[in-house]
Amino acid sequence: MSLILHILDETLVKRYIVEFHERDFSGVLPRELKVAKVRGKATAIIGPRRAGKTYYLFSILKEDPQKYLYVDFENPVFYPMTARDFIRVLDAYRELYPEIQKPVVMLDEVQAVPDWERLVRYLLDTGHEVYLTGSSSKPLSAEVATHLRGRALTYTLFPLSFREFLLFRGVEYGERAFYRNYTRIKALLGEYLEYGAYPEVALAPKEAREPILKEYLNVMIKRDVLERHRVRNVYLLNELLYLSLRSYAKYVSIDSLYRLLKGRLKVTKMTIANYLTYLEEAFFLLLLRKYERSPKARVVAPRKLYLIDTGLSLFGSKDIERDMENAVFIELMRMKSSNPRLEFYYWKSPSGHEVDFVVVEERRVKELIQVSADLSDEKTRRREFLALLNASKELKCKNLTVVTLNEEGVERVELYGMKGEIKLVPLTKWLLGREALRNEPETQLPV
Ligand SMILES: Nc1ncnc2c1ncn2[C@@H]1O[C@H](COP(=O)(O)OP(=O)(O)O)[C@@H](O)[C@H]1O
Ligand SMILES: [Mg+2]
Numbered sequence: 001m002s003l004i005l006h007i008l009d010e011t012l013v014k015r016y017i018v019e020f021h022e023r024d025f026s027g028v029l030p031r032e033l034k035v036a037k038v039r040g041k042a043t044a045i046i047g048p049r050r051a052g053k054t055y056y057l058f059s060i061l062k063e064d065p066q067k068y069l070y071v072d073f074e075n076p077v078f079y080p081m082t083a084r085d086f087i088r089v090l091d092a093y094r095e096l097y098p099e100i101q102k103p104v105v106m107l108d109e110v111q112a113v114p115d116w117e118r119l120v121r122y123l124l125d126t127g128h129e130v131y132l133t134g135s136s137s138k139p140l141s142a143e144v145a146t147h148l149r150g151r152a153l154t155y156t157l158f159p160l161s162f163r164e165f166l167l168f169r170g171v172e173y174g175e176r177a178f179y180r181n182y183t184r185i186k187a188l189l190g191e192y193l194e195y196g197a198y199p200e201v202a203l204a205p206k207e208a209r210e211p212i213l214k215e216y217l218n219v220m221i222k223r224d225v226l227e228r229h230r231v232r233n234v235y236l237l238n239e240l241l242y243l244s245l246r247s248y249a250k251y252v253s254i255d256s257l258y259r260l261l262k263g264r265l266k267v268t269k270m271t272i273a274n275y276l277t278y279l280e281e282a283f284f285l286l287l288l289r290k291y292e293r294s295p296k297a298r299v300v301a302p303r304k305l306y307l308i309d310t311g312l313s314l315f316g317s318k319d320i321e322r323d324m325e326n327a328v329f330i331e332l333m334r335m336k337s338s339n340p341r342l343e344f345y346y347w348k349s350p351s352g353h354e355v356d357f358v359v360v361e362e363r364r365v366k367e368l369i370q371v372s373a374d375l376s377d378e379k380t381r382r383r384e385f386l387a388l389l390n391a392s393k394e395l396k397c398k399n400l401t402v403v404t405l406n407e408e409g410v411e412r413v414e415l416y417g418m419k420g421e422i423k424l425v426p427l428t429k430w431l432l433g434r435e436a437l438r439n440e441p442e443t444q445l446p447v
Contacts, residue, residue: 008078008081008085008088008089009077010088010092012077013077013078013088013089013092014092014095014096016075016077017069017092017093017096018096020065020070021065021066023065025058025061025062025065028055028058028059028062029055029059029164029167029168029199030059030167031052031055031056031059031157031164032161032163032164032334033045033056033155033157033337033338034338035153035155036153037129038153040124040151041124041150041151041152041153042120042123042124042130042131042132042148042151042152042153043130043131043132043152043153043155044131044132044133044134044152044153044154044155045057045131045132045133045134045154045155045156045157046133046134046135046136046154046155046156046157047133047135047156047157047158047283048135048158048159048220048282048283048284048308048309049135049216049219049220049223049224049282049283050198050199050200050216050220051157051158051159051198051199051283052157052159052160052199053108053133053135053157054072054108054133055199056133056157057070057106057108057131057133060131061104061106066097066100067100067103067104068103068104068105068106069089069090069093069103069104069105069106070106070108071086071089071105071106071107071108072108072109073107073108073109073110073112073113074108074109074112078112079112081112081113082113082114082115083113083115083116083118083119083122086113086119087122090103090105102126102127102128102129103128104128104129104130104131105123105128105129105130105131106130106131106132107119107120107130107131107132107133108132108133109133109134109135110132110133110134111134111135111136116132117147117148118147120132120148120151120152121147121148121151124151132152135224135282135283136224136228136281136282136283155337155338156333156337157337158308158330158333158334158337159196159197159198159199159308159309159330160197160198160199160202161197161331161334161431162189162192162197162327162331162428162431162432163431163432164197165188165192165197165202166185166188166432168199168202168203169188169202171184171185171188173185173432178429178432185428186428189427189428189431192310192327193310193320193323193324193327194310194311194314194318194323195209195210195213195310195311195314196213196309196310196311196312197309197310197311198212198213198216198309198311200212201213201311209311210314213309213311213312213314213315214315216312217284217312217315220282220283220284221237221241221282221284224278224281224282224283224284225237225275225278225279225282225284228278228282229274229278231275231278233265233267233271233275235265236261236265236267236271236272236275237275237278239261239264239265240257240272240275240276240279241279241284242315242316243257243260244279244284244285244305244307244316245307245312245313245315245316245317246316246317247305247316248285248305248306248307248313248316248322248326249304249305249306249319249322249325249326249329250304250305250322251302251303251304251305252276252287252302252303252304252305253301253302253303254269254272254273254276255269256302257272257276258272283308284307284308284312285305285306285307285308286305286306286307286308286329286330286333287303287304287305287306288303288304288305288306288329288344288345288346288357289301289303289345289346290302290303290345290346290347290348291345291346291347291358291360291395298345304346306325306326306329306330307326308330309330310323310326310327313326320373320405321371321372321373321374324371324373324403324405324427325356325371327427327431328356328357328369328371328403328427328430328431329344329357331430331431332344332357332359339361341361341362342359342360342361343359343360343361344357344358344359344360345357345358345360346358347368347391347395349387349390349391349394353386353387353390353391354387355368355369355370355387355388355391356369356370356371357369357370357371358391358395365395365396365397366397366399367397367399367400367401368388368391368392368395368397368399368400368401369401369402369403370384370387370388370400370401370402370403371402371403372384372402372403372404373404373405374404374405374406375402375404375407375424376407382415384402385402385411385413385415385422386415386416388400388402388420388422389413389415389416389418389419389420390418392418392420393418398420398421400420400421400422400423401422401423401424401425401430402422402423402424402425403425403426403427403430404424404425404426404427405426405427406426407424407426408424408425408426408429409423409424410422410423410424411424
């Protein structure tokens with residue numbers, strides 16, 4: 001047996017550091033995510049591959065890059081790497097910048113380092129400010145919770161909000177500008193729903209968008225699902241993938257998937273459940289639970305499936321109304337990232353009335369949101385309103401909203417003895433004007 005000693009090449013490391021500090025960061029656009037810096041705690045940014053985590057770190061360090069030791073663990077210079085090796089990287093930095101004893105350390109795609117929790121703890125214990133990123137929800141948040149026990153604050157970075165999207169496209173929307181640029185903003189909402197909101201896609205010319213998304217999807221599935229979990233039943237995974245791309249904003253349950261697939265495939269419910277979890281951890285999809293009083297009922301009810309980005313549905317079947325609902329859901333998730341006390345559910349009554357989103361804060365139902373592209377058909381209008389009124393009565397919440405494509409106003413509705421005031425809000429305005437529900441970043445705490 002031979003003992004291979006891996007030694008980091010000091011010259012390469014120093015070259016990496018110097019070259020990094022000399023990079024041009026002028027093209028890095030600001031993001032909305034606000035992180036609270038708490039002394040002695042690391043800041044963890046998780047989110048789907050390509051959502052902009054690396055650039056987010058750049059947006060923080062660009063003011064004064066030399067104060068930061070940024071390490072990209074996907075760069076071969078740092079592969080393989082252990083916590084112990086990293087001390088030598090720190091030494092290399094200090095030799096280059098003897099006047100800065102404690103750089104802010106940024107560990108990008110940290111899950112590539114096997115004992116990274118140890119490294120983070122060491123850095124915190126020696127008084128460094130630490131940022132870390134990862135492209136999977138599980139390894140990172142679970143590890144953070146167990147090994148770093150409250151020593152890191154975790155934030156999720158999603159693809160661009162519509163506000164960020166407009167900023168990336170150079171369109172102002174504040175106050176009067178919203179009306180001045182209204183036609184343009186409406187057209188951009190169409191693009192936002194069609195191609196989604198990955199930063200690179202937002203900046204790319206039209207013809208390049210679909211190929212970029214295709215590549216993102218392939219890499220995400222290959223690296224974050226197939227390889228990470230050594231998936232054996234690739235055929236089943238593909239089936240689940242395409243089902244998700246076709247059935248986003250619809251209900252799924254392990255049972256219904258099992259019934260659908262068992263005729264064609266040798267599957268078990270366990271495998272289906274596992275693969276869905278992998279897809280969820282890779283941030284490909286998100287599952288929304290049903291609002292139920294009893295926790296047990298919450299667990300067994302079907303979930304609603306949403307995609308991390310509406311652009312991905314280009315590879316399934318596009319539907320404007322479901323794209324709208326998906327975009328609203330991801331925006332709600334963005335809010336949750338800056339206010340973890342928020343919870344979201346869907347609501348469905350035994351008689352079949354459905355409300356898309358129930359907004360809960362500290363056990364209180366704060367708002368009921370319905371998404372409906374077009375209410376001009378009398379039957380649709382009645383169905384959506386009736387569902388809201390039913391939910392309003394049962395959940396004791398009078399704050400009712402229908403997010404529409406165009407219609408705006410307030411309706412006083414009375415049906416079957418139930419009364420309510422319903423706000424109709426066009427999606428453009430809804431996506432741009434949610435600041436009120438956001439909390440100050442200082443309130444984000446739990447990991
Ligand atoms: N804030 C930003 N400003 C400008 N371009 C961005 C920004 N964020 C992301 N991008 C574009 O998207 C690509 C992917 O972003 P990146 O930060 O590498 O994602 P992640 O680290 O989450 O995988 C970048 O290479 C860049 O082209
Ligand atoms: Mg990155």
